[in-house]
Amino acid sequence: IAGITQAPTSQILAAGRRMTLRCTQDMRHNAMYWYRQDLGLGLRLIHYSNTAGTTGKGEVPDGYSVSRANTDDFPLTLASAVPSQTSVYFCASSDSGLGRVFYGYTFGSGTRLTVV
Amino acid sequence: DAKTTQPPSMDCAEGRAANLPCNHSTISGNEYVYWYRQIHSQGPQYIIHGLKNNETNEMASLIITEDRKSSTLILPHATLRDTAVYYCIVRGHHPQGGSEKLVFGKGTKLTVNP
Numbered sequence: 001i002a003g004i005t006q007a008p009t010s011q012i013l014a015a016g017r018r019m020t021l022r023c024t025q026d027m028r029h030n031a032m033y034w035y036r037q038d039l040g041l042g043l044r045l046i047h048y049s050n051t052a053g054t055t056g057k058g059e060v061p062d063g064y065s066v067s068r069a070n071t072d073d074f075p076l077t078l079a080s081a082v083p084s085q086t087s088v089y090f091c092a093s094s095d096s097g098l099g100r101v102f103y104g105y106t107f108g109s110g111t112r113l114t115v116v
Numbered sequence: 117d118a119k120t121t122q123p124p125s126m127d128c129a130e131g132r133a134a135n136l137p138c139n140h141s142t143i144s145g146n147e148y149v150y151w152y153r154q155i156h157s158q159g160p161q162y163i164i165h166g167l168k169n170n171e172t173n174e175m176a177s178l179i180i181t182e183d184r185k186s187s188t189l190i191l192p193h194a195t196l197r198d199t200a201v202y203y204c205i206v207r208g209h210h211p212q213g214g215s216e217k218l219v220f221g222k223g224t225k226l227t228v229n230p
Contacts, residue, residue, distance in 0.1 A: 004159075033217070035220075042220050042221060042222050042223070043160070043220035044220075045217060045218075045219070048217055058217070059219075090159050090160070092159070092160075104150055104152070104162035104165060104218075105152075105160070105162060105218060106162070107159030107160050107161070108159050109158060109159055110157070110158070110159055
């Protein structure tokens, strides 16, 4: 693994089903993020985590939940998928915090999710 | 965070310099300017960032005006692989640490033509 790994790369999901998108990083970055990208709307932040054990809501958190049990993993769960959650989902990480220099985000390759 | 304004699209000939402008007239003193790009179907890629001095790395140069109200990303010799959407983002650093959430606008679609 080098950087951020997202799985699956794509998925077709029936509405009402539960789905977890996986995100793993091997850079020991403290902060992680989930974005969704829709045509014409750009990238929108869903949830973020400053450090393991903490999470926060972004711009469009409804219908999604996250957890951060350890530094490396930041799964995104859709409890009951709806068609409006059809999107491309990107996970990202950054190394930030007191005493650190922030060099920006590293993004994964994305998960293309279609809810039918 | 300060809002940015970018042209929706630009064209550039292969081998020539691509100069991508960004206006951020409401930028405050502790806010940095970041540039990312997104090649079709890929995750965004960090390019460069700066506070007030011009910056250069292996990918690009960043020129920030003296009043910091605008900046220009320069790709010195654009190639076809530089065709992408380029995002200019202004963001402060949190002195106490914490999440460095970035807000992406719609960016500039750069097309490099052969």
